[in-house]
Amino acid sequence: MTRVVITGMGVVSPLGHGVDRLWAALCNGDDGIGSISRFDTTGFAFQQAGQINQMPPLPASIQAEQLDPANHFVLAAVDQAVNAAQLNVEPAIAADTGVVLSTNFGSSAAGERFLAAAAEGEKGTAVDFGALSFQHCAELVKNQYGLGRLGTVLSLSCTSGTAALGYGFDMIRAGHAKAIITGGYDALSRFAWSGLSVLRTMTKDKVRPFDKNRAGTIFSEGAGAIVVEDLAHAKARGATILAEVLGHALNNNAYHMTAPAKEGAGTAAVMAAALQDAGLEPDSIDHINAHGTGTKHNDVTETQAIKTVFGEHAYRIPITSIKSMLGHTMGATGSLEAIASVMSIRNNVIPPTTNFEEPDPECDLDYVTNEKRETEMKIVLSNSAGIGGCNAAVILGEAEK
């Protein structure tokens, strides 16, 4: 069976751009939440978000001023990942390379301009309309690097980033490609905010995953890019291997559009399926980077699901939620959490779940609260869930020495 490894990563986040900057901020327990200035928040019930205040640098060949913010995030994160991987897409290997992105809202600033014009009975522009097809962002990446394989965009609500990584992994295992740039992204927009504000999942307090007084999540924006590659291909070109992708799964609760399934059945099933895909026993997992949104329901059902799958071992697995610092970066969350997981493996450090004050009797596992923890680890599971009952899990392992 083809083995698949990670050879490059890129980050655009409210806690800074670049993998190292994000990692330092996470380990330090920094707070990425602030006031929204991207759009006028008059009339909205929630005014706080993890906003990107300083746009990330782009390759010189890209005209930044014409870019939708979401596309800007993606192109910047992807460029970091491609540079880190030292992946030079020569024409000879173009046909073996592709891009897999995933998002909830796509290039929403441009897309919502078209919708706003139509609402007023006016004609929007063709360019803005093009943004309503999420595929156009993959097309930008494909053209920027001369990738010959498919430009794919998945949309699986807040499992999107994890799904992109898993699907890229599957594409390589199935022999469709040798190297794939995967990435999850989303940007703050009026469209997203008008919907997310009425979903009854956000809080005006801090995000306090697994805390008894947790009151909800806060949505954020960003992009994470991860280059996955056939191990043999990576070795042959002398690439630095950051970690190995060992298994993944995607499923659905098949229960309700917005309510979580009872006792986290779907989350348990997706973690079990990822373990099966990786050919691993539950007790091989050293750390879980949880979805941990900070909502009442998510954190308790995710805790229950971890107990279902891991039994007694559940109490021995250190768990964290970086959403306490980053907020919930929507389509980017799975990518950024996978990147944090890789950094945990490489540094033997688990970043903290901040804002934790009071333990919840229903959330009684080993959460790494308020301060980072140093611990040896080889294999990490990263979990995601999303609206519509989507679940995803990916298992990452130490690079072969």
Added chain:
Amino acid sequence: MHKKHKSVAITGIGPVTAIGIGREEFNTALRENECGLDGVTSFDTTPYACKNAAEVRDFDVEEFLESQKTYLDRTAEFALAATSLALESADLDLGSVRKDLVGLSVGTAFGCLATMQLFFSDFVKKGARLVKPFLFPHTYSNTAASLLAIEYGLTGYHANFAGSSAQAIAYGVDLIRSGKATVVLAGGYESLNETLFAGHDQSGLLARGDDISTCRPFSDGSEGFLLGEGGCMIVLEDVEHAKKRGAPCLAELSDVAMAGSAELIVPETDGVDCVVAAANGSRQQDAAEAAMIRRVADGVPIYSVKGLIGETLGAAGALQIASAAALLELGYVPPSPGLGGDITEERELDMQRILANSVDRAGNVISFTIDRPS
């Protein structure tokens, strides 16, 4: 014959199109060469240069529902109807199979665009306080995928491509080959609405005016394509699993080739008897596909269904496969409406293998070889 991978059985096909709802109606309409393109009736086309599309008419989603719904976007309606029809065609009782081994892999280019517009229009006109909360979960690209999972209790592999059903079907094939699923409900859907029509009209991609003959696949004289709507779900099944339950095998999907452009694609084309082309009347895209066909399957008859059902975007890849399966079953290549350039006359033809092409908005090309069941 050289074969790298195991074939996957196609045991059910559920098309919802302007020319027919359900496999029998669809196949008959292809045989009869019925055209679904007509003046748009669901909204006023006065502001637009284009006037035509292939609308699904006389469609009532309630005929296909397992339970009543409080709200459905038209795209989700097509998804639910196509899935119901595909399961019926496959004679598949989901109660009799392991649900966790039933995958769902679907695609849609613009998802629930009509509901996005409805939801956001309230924001624009009335403000953030007066949006309708119940509409928001129905605006996602993967709304229909979630509704399908809920409707049929599909707890297995789950993927939604914000693009095309061809990508979704290709992933479905991989899920069966890798043993992650024994059955995959794969396909896609797209609905026509004024926002979709206005955007395409503004982009200058559509054939203009009242006359539908300005849309002519593979023709130098074509002025663009015309939109269609609908959905199509396909039941992909492990061949052994299908045999064991005595399922009707409608066709076999023997291979998939994918590339970022028509210039790069090299599908396995041994013994191809016919090509169901993706050509829709866009001159540049059609020319690239014609060059690809000349390179890999020169001289075989070419069929294009888009002159009947329009460009159905996210639904198109699945409908290409439904068309290929229909031609294999009919033993007949119908005349291709509007086809210019390398056209072929209609003919009776005993075919073993058809190459079904799909091209999406991002220029991705996916080719499937569809074989007569062995």
